[in-house]
Amino acid sequence: MASLQEIRGAGLGLKRELIPQLKQQHGTALLEYLQFVEIAPENWIGAGGKYAVELEWFAQRYPMACHGLCLSLGGPDPLNVAFLSQLKQFLSDFEIPIYTEHLSYCSDASHGYMYDLLPIPFTEEAVHYVAQRIRQTQDILEQRIAVENTSFYVQAPISEMDEVSFINAVLSEADCNLHLDINNVYVNSVNFGFDAYAFLNQMPAERIVYGHMAGHLQVAPNLLVDTHGEAIITPVWQLLAHAYQTLGNFPTLLERDSHIPALKVVMQEVDQIHAYQQLAASHTDKAT
Template identity: 55%
Template structure:
């Protein structure tokens, strides 16, 4: 646990998937500092699976990463779900709850994440829903920069300006998905390093790396179904250099390999963090000597 982090998180994590539970129960690796789950997949789960899950949350740090709140959607927030979510987060003592800066439904659920129009009106709309969410959950949340494939209609600003405006208006934290920066930069033709440098580092409390698939058309699809590529590791390295290290997790949602094959990526995060933490300490010591 990191007492200086707003949520007491630190280190390198792994997304918990049900297929991984037997291996984790048989031999918990030392290198995993925390886990992440999507609460929609676990709220209300009981029986043997619920007991297995509880045995893990009792012994390890967990983060919740939402999929279906639809913060940018036009329909009223699902306050019934938010009430259930609060009970779930409290019961399992989750360190942090994050959601996507996107929408996924109106009167029904679309089972996908869609971009919000980059407009001043949308900034006000989303920020108000974030504040309502934080009030119901009685905790601050973090927003993830989402991948998208179509340019939002009626844009009045670019993606970076929109993200900064929402974070400022809502006064919430940033969940930095490094892979999503890379995916969007290729699909929409911008420089990922310039984008990264324009983000508010003081709001970053959490990060993701993941892999993706390349469509024959040249479009990159954010599937979380492959290993993280070198360009994304380079972006994470730069993020740590710019903003300092922050807790970072490996996402793998499809084509899930055995646990042993996922651990090298978790270890690579830890190695990057250690290198930057040492550099930071060395720089502080050098400054003290001057």
Template identity: 50%
Template sequence: MVRDAKVGLGLRREMLDEFCHSVPNAIDFFEVAPENWMTFGGKFGRQFRQLTERHRFFCHGLSLSIGSPSELDVGFVKQIKHFLDLHGIDIYSEHLSYCSAGGHLYDLMPIPFTDDAVMHVAKRIKRVEEILERPFILENVSFYTAPGSEMTELEFVQAVLNEADCKLLLDVNNVYVNSINHQYDALKFLKAMPTERIAYLHIAGHYEEATDLMVDTHGSDIIDPVWQLLEHCYAHHGVFPTLLERDFNIPETQVLLQEINQIHDYQAQALSPIHRSA
């Protein structure tokens, strides 16, 4: 089940000067939140266009609010399409959550794990796909409470993917964080994800508030249990493009490259004939 051994990095505005001059060979693609870049003009806009003309980009949205009870913001989706078309970006993913309900909530809120929610989200995903003219890729999210749930997180994610017939952005760190916070088997959850739906992966660091409470921050180094989960993911599902998320406490590029190269190493191990025949 060999897929695509590529490693990417989330692009931040403060990286533009450096990467417009030179992008390390270890970085195969960049990921951006379109909301953070759609309105840029001037120097930042020119630098961003320079990079998109030379390098592969993925988009990972923040504000679509796919699970919101409010009407789908079609105008916003059309803005996303224009941005994707302008920069030749064919990969668009979003969170299995919502962030608006009569106004913006400024956080990614958990969708109740119910049959009604499955149908609601799936219908909206199909509408977004029609507008974007691209496959919709849905990310499993970290969450800290599950109000009104009638099924497990695993059952809910599987049901939405099946009903919407969409792709999956499998966030390995979110699986680990949720497994600690909600006390389930991370490896079992990971293996239950449908291989044929996986488009790419995320991996990141998080904050340990307590031994039984992890906070998904993308602001620290990746810890060993998450690395091990990534290794298991490649072994079970095959190798997919993998994105290193680092949203704050961002170190120098040479430090980021240590984790990027570690992902490359895990991919190479998974693809080696010895490893595959073991």
């Protein structure tokens, strides 16, 4: 097993469709700038056979981050403590330093898991509720987690503050970290008509553990859907450049979850993330 390593540079979400190509190309120029990978723990906890062997192979070669899918931090049901116990052991077994989850909810007792990320009302009551659940999660895992700003398509019916104020209030009260999704900021800015650059300017740089980049689908001029199945568009790249300029040169990972092309095509976007990071680093060096 590889020793615990810091998440840095440019990364890629580890999809099983890409595993044969990633193993074949390991050590070649194609993967020169791939520095970490991300997995959804729900898809790997308890995996046996060839999947267990594959996970071990990657754990020995790349730092890993875990990005959860089903904890439902904003949901009405009690936290899944049994899952968190499994997760704690999994993070320890594979020496994974980071666990993040969505700042949303995806389940309730009457409907089970809804396989979508639903918005939490932006209220003081919700801040206290979600922060308490994050603290409970951190107590069980015995480590800080990070929460990701999520994309959504309809606002919760009751809101007392805007999204950025809600995120900051949760981060402060829960004393947790931030998983900053650049595409989600852009998607929500179009869907709900706010300034994405002003949003980023209000993010707490010191809490960012890493970022996400992804593509989305434009359904209408004012409706974008976060599919992770399209190429990243220029305005989202520009937003990433602004984030590096204002918030620092944080690790950033490419999500590609559907319509996955050949690894050579996927790596073009990973390499572009690396190029933006190098540009931000050069600007920092010049400034000092």
